[in-house]
Amino acid sequence: MPEPELSKEQRKQLREALISAFPGKSKLKMMLLEELDVRLDIVVGGETYGDTVSELILWAEGEGRLEELINGAIGRVPGNPKLRKFAHSLSSQDSGNTNLSRQDTCTTNLRKWDAFPEIDWRGPTEDEELQGFLPPKPDSWDVTFLKRGIEQSLSICRIEVTGIGAVGTGFLVTQNLLLTNYHVLRGYEPELKIDPQDISLRFDYLTEDIEEKTETQVFGLKYECPILCSSPTEKLDYLLLQVEDKIFQAEGIQPVTYNQQELPSKGMGIHILHHPNGETMKITPSSNGITGIYQKQGKIQYVSNTSGGSSGSPCFNDDWQVVALHRAEKTRTFGAIGEGILFSAIYQEIAKFLC
Template identity: 30%
Template sequence: MSELALRCTNRERKWRGAATRRGAMPRLMERGSLKPVDRLTMRKVLRDAFKTPPRMKDLLLAINRDFDDYYGMGDDYPEAVQKLVDRANEELWWMELLAAAHTARPTDPLLAEFAAEFNLAPIPVETTARGTERIPAGDLEAKVRAANPMLDVLVWRTRLGEIEGRVCRVECPPGKARGTGFLVGPDVVITNYHVVKDVIDGTWAPEHVLLRFDYKVLSDGVKLGEDKTYSLAADWLIDHSPYSAHDLEAIPTGEPAVDELDYALMRTAGAPGREPLFPGDPNSAARGWIEVPPGRAELDFGRQKALFIVQHPDGKPMQVALDTDSITGVFGNQTRLRYRTNTEGGSSGSPCFGPDWQWIALHHSGDPMYGGPQYPARWNQGILVSAIVNLLEQRGKLVALGSR
């Protein structure tokens, strides 16, 4: 493991341990029965997301169940969905049903909001004096509007649903999370150089790397639903750029060079970006990929302070960390962005977004002086997308990105 990876892991493990002792982190959902009010909500969001019996039938077939078992003679569609949810609740497979429904319709904002209540969709979190805490559904709209007054919370959730399926866990060996990655082309994933340094330098063979999408797990360690995994292609390494020695300095003595950007661009075996998110559903959208922002316009970080990070914490559901007053500065050579938005172990390689969901940075490290609650982190740090694009263009590798 690289020195930067080790520092990131130790720093985030200390922070996570402190937050857990305070009880600040959202708990992974235990399996159990739904409350009556939640059963009513689940019936409604399922009916709205799957508006006809054939579409509900496709959903049930994908989890090896038959909707006809819940659709009696003389029942109308709402009655059938009611019986479906009641039966799933009684037999304790409602979480499997809800997880499958969200995977099939990730951009349905009301379904996503309900699924997030049970950690089955990305959990909005924020940093408080007590650590990282879940943002209650009733407070999320105010947070979103504070970040971007023109953005409605339903539109915000819809965009998050699109992004969710494009973010993966990077594992090496399979089952051991090293960091986060995300699709930037049909068959191209980007992560930090330090996440896969051991593979690049030959310590681990590329065959040991696994990219895991749609990862959902309960607090007892049981996986829920079907995740999708991809290996690396034979010609897997498209381009890479190491981190800088200055990234390891508590008090930096200089700026990283413009070719020290801590990224690795990797080609996958197969094209996950073009494949359906939910293969059992003929109406499923393709997974897609995160696009490079158009043009080369400079972003006004003096005015634009909000930052969202979609991260895959170790062994936990996906989170989106929000901070409406996050960005604190940009390096003079436009390679690094510093911000307050907190991250957890496993977040190296996560995408950072501005308030309009424009991809602006690749998260890669935190404050080297961080030492737990007694020595709070002064900042987190990401690599600006514009710097990565410039270097790829100089090297003739920009064509690898799907939006180009």
């Protein structure tokens, strides 16, 4: 397909979206280097940061790399609202009225980022009440609590798709079985026909230590039967994936711990290990963040500070046992309201594979 061309207004929208997603020049430089293998200072100049971003867009158009730039940016910061809005505006245009056809590779890839599920929120609606579920940050943390969290982080990976970048988070429930959201890969392939060669699971994706470089471990999916079990987005929204056998020889990787019979309750703590916006792994703790449990629907709702790229993350209780699979969030003035699928509900469908 031909490289898409942007209108004057679209260039302005993309410039604003890139500045919003990468508020500092250093972050934009890192994205370009890691996603496009391009050094920003070599290809463009600009007296101000805004000028630099404008020149970058023009450079990408001239070099036929606009699609790479857009997909690289969205892959890096999938939850940014301006990038998502820009992606939606491209994918929703009629092919007869624009240079960006619906069949273009660029818009086909961008359509993926409209795949975030909606939340049927059943808890409090006033920000003041919701903010009460996010207590002030403590002056100190219990070391044993943090140690247990670090142990569970050994199960977490960033899920990447060739040509798109980071699309979500996943975690091991056995040494070679990975759990994530159905919608994480549903947007990549409409009928969920996964090509294992396109999927990478990056473990140990952490902020680099000042004294010692952190080495990531990357695995693919098992070529035959990569999907063991699944439930669509509108139901339990999960995928149980088989990782290639070489993960059995990996060091420093282990599955999460869980108690499928234990249900969380309103007001309890919920702690999420995730790759927000495709970034290095973060922990989002909350000592009393759960606003409601809806066992009949298999769902849990809570207040947190998650963001795009967190889909497919494990939600832990105070004992660091998995209680839910994080699936969606909606930004509010104080943070975000979130929704997950109860692990106990998923377990009923995947138990036969965990033996």
